[in-house]
Amino acid sequence: MNEEEDIETLGEKLYSLIYPKHRDDAGKLTGMLLELPGPVLTQMLKDEITLTAAVQKALRALQLEQEPSKVTSKDEDDVSASSDSLGEQLFELVDVYNTGHSQKITGMLLEQHKEAVLKLLSDPKLLEEHVNSALKTLTEQNVEETDISDSSEADDTERLGEKLFSLVEKLDPLHANDITGMLLEMDPAALKQLLSDHTMLAVAVQKAQAALNLQN
Known part of the structure; x- marks a missing residue:
């Protein structure tokens, strides 16, 4: 079985699990979840709790995509509160990737403009790219720090x-x-x-x- 067939099979299984509870958004939600790494998807199919959590996160991302004005049209106090909320939502999505650096990666991604963060929340593919990029940066930093500190010491x-x-x-x-x-x-x-x-x-x-x- 090649990779495309694997994804197609995973997609069908995911869709059949999501459809009963989320008929209107089943297609979109399945598409969003299929952007996640293979091991995470396999875990979702085995574990209903993992699947439910991922679906909830994807739903929140969909809601943000459909109602961005609610975040951007508030006064200053509300905007700072919404920044906290964005951080929490972003952390939950980043945490799905099980990188071991969810907190650091979320912090790095939150340094972008709010519009860019909103885009990450609503675009799983883009989020995955940014998570991988941030993880690579963190890994390189750790290697450099280790090399420098070891040799200089x-x-x-x-x-x-x-x-x-x-x-x-x-x-x-x-x-x-x-x-x-x-x-x-x-x-x-x-x-x-x-x-x-x-x-x-x-x-x-x-x-x-x-x-x-x-x-x-």
Whole structure:
């Protein structure tokens, strides 16, 4: 069975489940739900609660599409309230995709103009594209942050270690390796302070020497 046949079969099954309760909008609702990922659709066919929740979300999106003036023609207080409502509705639709980042993705999508957000609520295909795009951005950011933090932390520690060793060696050449290793367990900010304040460094070295004597 190819992909088109799969979608057609899913569509027929979904339609037959939706039609009894929503005869007037069964076609539209089925079309909207068919834009969701395959695993989500399969889950809906197995689980009536998941299907009902998704249908309710699709219905709300339809209502927004049919009555946009109700959101845009209110006074300022109502508009801020409607912004909260838009956020809630958008979160519910985004959450269907089970990305694990529903809150962040909703926040990213809400940064757009209200008209654009309304369009997302009424156009499942467009919403899916934006969700995928936001998810890709989040993934790339996480990878970059991990790469940068890992490499920079390693580089920083190495540089600090070299500078620290050269200073400790002058104070205690015999135990410079051991003392430097002990000092490197400190917080990077504290280490930088030691490098800039030789009195503090001398005190830290003395403490490390005392600890080494106890170990020996």
